[in-house]
Amino acid sequence: MTELAETITERRRQTRKSIYKYLFCAETSRSKQEIASDLSLSMPTVHQNLSELFQAGFIRRDGMQQSTGGRRAMRLTIAENVRFAVGVSITEDRLRFLAVNLRMQEIAYKNVKLDVSEVNAIGLRLSEELETFLNENGLNRTKLLGVGIAIPAVINVELGKIALAPTLHLKDISLSEITKYLNYPFYVSNDATSGGYAEWYTQPEQNRMAYLSLEGGVGGAVLLNGAPYEGDNRRSGEFGHMCIEPNGLICKCGKRGCLEAYCSASRISDDLGITLEEFFEGLELQNPSYRALWHDLLLHLSIGINNIRMALDCDVILGGFLTQYLEPYLSEIRRIAAELNTFDNNADYIKLCRYPKRASTLGVALYFINEFIENI
Amino acid sequence: MTELAETITERRRQTRKSIYKYLFCAETSRSKQEIASDLSLSMPTVHQNLSELFQAGFIRRDGMQQSTGGRRAMRLTIAENVRFAVGVSITEDRLRFLAVNLRMQEIAYKNVKLDVSEVNAIGLRLSEELETFLNENGLNRTKLLGVGIAIPAVINVELGKIALAPTLHLKDISLSEITKYLNYPFYVSNDATSGGYAEWYTQPEQNRMAYLSLEGGVGGAVLLNGAPYEGDNRRSGEFGHMCIEPNGLICKCGKRGCLEAYCSASRISDDLGITLEEFFEGLELQNPSYRALWHDLLLHLSIGINNIRMALDCDVILGGFLTQYLEPYLSEIRRIAAELNTFDNNADYIKLCRYPKRASTLGVALYFINEFIENI
DNA sequence: GAACTTTTATAAAAGGACTTTATATTTCTG
DNA sequence: CAGAAATATAAAGTCCTTTTATAAAAGTTC
Numbered sequence: 164m165t166e167l168a169e170t171i172t173e174r175r176r177q178t179r180k181s182i183y184k185y186l187f188c189a190e191t192s193r194s195k196q197e198i199a200s201d202l203s204l205s206m207p208t209v210h211q212n213l214s215e216l217f218q219a220g221f222i223r224r225d226g227m228q229q230s231t232g233g234r235r236a237m238r239l240t241i242a243e244n245v246r247f248a249v250g251v252s253i254t255e256d257r258l259r260f261l262a263v264n265l266r267m268q269e270i271a272y273k274n275v276k277l278d279v280s281e282v283n284a285i286g287l288r289l290s291e292e293l294e295t296f297l298n299e300n301g302l303n304r305t306k307l308l309g310v311g312i313a314i315p316a317v318i319n320v321e322l323g324k325i326a327l328a329p330t331l332h333l334k335d336i337s338l339s340e341i342t343k344y345l346n347y348p349f350y351v352s353n354d355a356t357s358g359g360y361a362e363w364y365t366q367p368e369q370n371r372m373a374y375l376s377l378e379g380g381v382g383g384a385v386l387l388n389g390a391p392y393e394g395d396n397r398r399s400g401e402f403g404h405m406c407i408e409p410n411g412l413i414c415k416c417g418k419r420g421c422l423e424a425y426c427s428a429s430r431i432s433d434d435l436g437i438t439l440e441e442f443f444e445g446l447e448l449q450n451p452s453y454r455a456l457w458h459d460l461l462l463h464l465s466i467g468i469n470n471i472r473m474a475l476d477c478d479v480i481l482g483g484f485l486t487q488y489l490e491p492y493l494s495e496i497r498r499i500a501a502e503l504n505t506f507d508n509n510a511d512y513i514k515l516c517r518y519p520k521r522a523s524t525l526g527v528a529l530y531f532i533n534e535f536i537e538n539i
Numbered sequence: 540m541t542e543l544a545e546t547i548t549e550r551r552r553q554t555r556k557s558i559y560k561y562l563f564c565a566e567t568s569r570s571k572q573e574i575a576s577d578l579s580l581s582m583p584t585v586h587q588n589l590s591e592l593f594q595a596g597f598i599r600r601d602g603m604q605q606s607t608g609g610r611r612a613m614r615l616t617i618a619e620n621v622r623f624a625v626g627v628s629i630t631e632d633r634l635r636f637l638a639v640n641l642r643m644q645e646i647a648y649k650n651v652k653l654d655v656s657e658v659n660a661i662g663l664r665l666s667e668e669l670e671t672f673l674n675e676n677g678l679n680r681t682k683l684l685g686v687g688i689a690i691p692a693v694i695n696v697e698l699g700k701i702a703l704a705p706t707l708h709l710k711d712i713s714l715s716e717i718t719k720y721l722n723y724p725f726y727v728s729n730d731a732t733s734g735g736y737a738e739w740y741t742q743p744e745q746n747r748m749a750y751l752s753l754e755g756g757v758g759g760a761v762l763l764n765g766a767p768y769e770g771d772n773r774r775s776g777e778f779g780h781m782c783i784e785p786n787g788l789i790c791k792c793g794k795r796g797c798l799e800a801y802c803s804a805s806r807i808s809d810d811l812g813i814t815l816e817e818f819f820e821g822l823e824l825q826n827p828s829y830r831a832l833w834h835d836l837l838l839h840l841s842i843g844i845n846n847i848r849m850a851l852d853c854d855v856i857l858g859g860f861l862t863q864y865l866e867p868y869l870s871e872i873r874r875i876a877a878e879l880n881t882f883d884n885n886a887d888y889i890k891l892c893r894y895p896k897r898a899s900t901l902g903v904a905l906y907f908i909n910e911f912i913e914n915i
Numbered sequence: 916g917a918a919c920t921t922t923t924a925t926a927a928a929a930g931g932a933c934t935t936t937a938t939a940t941t942t943c944t945g
Numbered sequence: 946c947a948g949a950a951a952t953a954t955a956a957a958g959t960c961c962t963t964t965t966a967t968a969a970a971a972g973t974t975c
Contacts, residue, residue, distance in 0.1 A: 172933095178961080204963095232921050233972070234922050234969065317882060326882065387768055392851075394747070396882075399853075401850070402850060409783070409838075414881075470782060473779075474775065477775075478771075505794055505797070512771070554933085582953075583934075584932075584933055586954070606941090606951080609941070919973080919974075920972080922970085925966100926965105928963105928965075932960090933959085934957100935957085937954105937956075938956095944948085
């Protein structure tokens with residue numbers, strides 16, 4: 164794998180990047196003329212930059228175009244397999260590994276059960292399982308861009324530690340406990356933030372959006388002005404701890420009335436002592452206590468969504484594993500939210516996510532894909 | 540006033556703009572070498588661009604620097620008076636006019652009382668008073684960049700109308716009713732949005748911030764990732780209609796439990812039938828019913844602020860005319876907010892604005908200043 | 916199927932904007 | 946007052962892009 168020449172001015176690098184990015188974002192392969200025309204560049208400029216990218220192995224030919232009355236154009240696309248990234252998600256009982264190529268396509272996936280006790284030695288276990296995962300799938304380590312790790316935890320970046328992870332029963336743990344056994348570039352991020360990033364990044368039009376993650380905890384992410392928005396402490400989008408019922412239910416965080424106390428999946432499983440499957444089966448059968456809980460949950464969820472809408476005036480995407488079950492109730496959520504809304508007549512801005520299960524794992528791998536593109 | 544040559548490539552325009560912007564943002568005048576060094580440009584490039592800007596009248600000499608051992612450097616700064624912008628704020632009982640130069644300094648101000656009945660013919664009145672304002676202050680119309688108009692109203696941009704303006708007792712009025720008599724470029728914006736823009740734009744470091752405006756109504760603005768964030772319908776930052784108390788107090792918007800119902804200045808004046816001055820005098824004297832209301836207001840204000848913090852993880856700036864009275868209570872607000880907060884130990888992120896009175900008028904004028912700079 | 920048109924691909928020359936180098940100008944220092 | 950140091954400007958050079966020219970490939974026409 165040859166590398167691109169580095170003795171180049173910033174301007175040229177930008178032009179080259181814009182060409183690569185264009186091919187990366189394009190759904191299908193493109194011809195040189197399409198690139199030149201869409202990027203408002205001259206043919207020779209496109210030609211030269213493509214030659215470099217081609218020589219470095221970052222783009223490849225993809226057949227010839229049908230003639231439109233003259234010489235047939237060569238179709239070009241990115242070489243999707245010259246690099247890959249791995250995302251790992253850590254939850255209470257599982258490690259999930261996902262490897263994706265530069266087209267963000269899955270090239271391997273694995274799901275490892277954990278004992279509760281193992282959380283304390285998670286770093287070593289993660290590293291070992293990662294090596295197994297790479298070996299089992301014959302993945303070439305020299306092509307590995309990096310390993311992203313998604314955790315259901317509030318991360319304090321400055322201090323390099325986990326400030327709070329109620330679902331993992333962790334607090335004030337150093338991040339290096341998790342990462343010190345890794346021999347690859349790594350990046351640690353909150354699971355909801357990663358999930359929102361994945362949903363947003365894989366949209367054809369990277370619109371602004373607020374992502375509300377409904378899992379054991381409730382979190383989220385904010386993607387605005389064409390970029391993820393992190394905030395002062397990479398703690399934006401913590402919608403779960405907005406107070407929507409003063410003196411309301413007590414939350415795992417110790418405060419009262421948090422959105423999370425009302426809308427997390429744990430509220431269902433812990434309060435009733437049943438699984439989500441059992442709950443939604445019972446709900447279908449009109450179990451009255453299930454219905455009461457569900458109605459209260461949807462009401463407070465709608466309040467939370469409406470508050471996000473008031474602040475950000477953008478689509479609100481519902482994500483997290485609870486979302487798998489929400490499709491039949493979406494119209495009800497929209498109805499309640501619309502009633503609460505001062506400005507909108509409907510709540511079509513509420514949408515369900517595309518990856519209720521693997522969003523955070525994907526998102527944290529995308530961090531490296533994106534970095535690769537930005538530095539090409 | 541000569542204009543800059545227009546037959547220029549985009550690249551050169553960017554360089555020229557970066558130089559002008561550098562002088563615009565600098566607190567004091569600068570030398571050529573300072574510009575070259577801070578912008579990583581060579582001296583000849585700086586020299587050439589400055590020559591053009593100088594010839595066009597957009598920058599001026601500002602004396603000579605003390606020598607540091609050789610030829611004295613010429614100090615340069617922007618010509619602040621070659622253009623100006625006017626901001627108008629419309630409220631129930633007043634029109635306020637503010638003219639500012641390119642340094643955002645006030646060059647004229649006027650405050651006109653309105654009869655309640657006049658709201659319906661506001662367009663004509665505004666235009667007439669504007670002409671008077673320009674005449675009285677001898678302002679040169681050829682230098683006028685445009686007239687910004689701030690209204691306490693939700694504006695529907697697509698339909699070009701005021702969707703809702705409870706404090707003005709207006710609904711579904713076309714914007715052209717207000718602007719059709721104006722012979723200048725104009726721009727209409729929500730007052731809280733403009734206020735936030737002014738607070739943000741005049742900060743030396745344009746950090747991210749959420750602006751919460753406390754006036755007769757409660758609104759706000761969101762300024763993130765180095766730019767104002769507008770949202771899908773230019774309706775972001777409508778914090779006043781976040782629900783923070785389900786089934787709580789009824790709001791002017793018709794819903795229940797809105798932040799505005801709890802924290803607007805109208806709550807004080809309407810509920811008690813007194814002015815704000817009277818209220819805060821009575822509060823100092825420990826009037827018990829005043830204290831009860833005030834405590835409830837601060838509690839709900841803190842809930843609202845905390846919710847904004849959870850979503851955006853950035854400074855929350857309190858603005859609007861109620862803010863004039865808040866200084867003695869800031870520590871209490873911070874204390875309550877810190878108690879509500881899951882992550883932060885203190886609430887130093889809550890800050891008071893710099894312009895409790897003229898922020899919206901200034902902000903809407905800044906729209907044109909900013910446009911001028913961006914297109915130089 | 917030869918000649919022509921159309922489209923794609925590449926090479927050579929030219930132009931724009933910046934930097935480097937050189938030189939002039941001004942001011943300070945000994 | 947000569948030399949050093951800093952600022953200001955001019956001339957030459959470099960990089961990257963575009964324009965122009967030309968080659969190559971495929972369809973169209975007679």
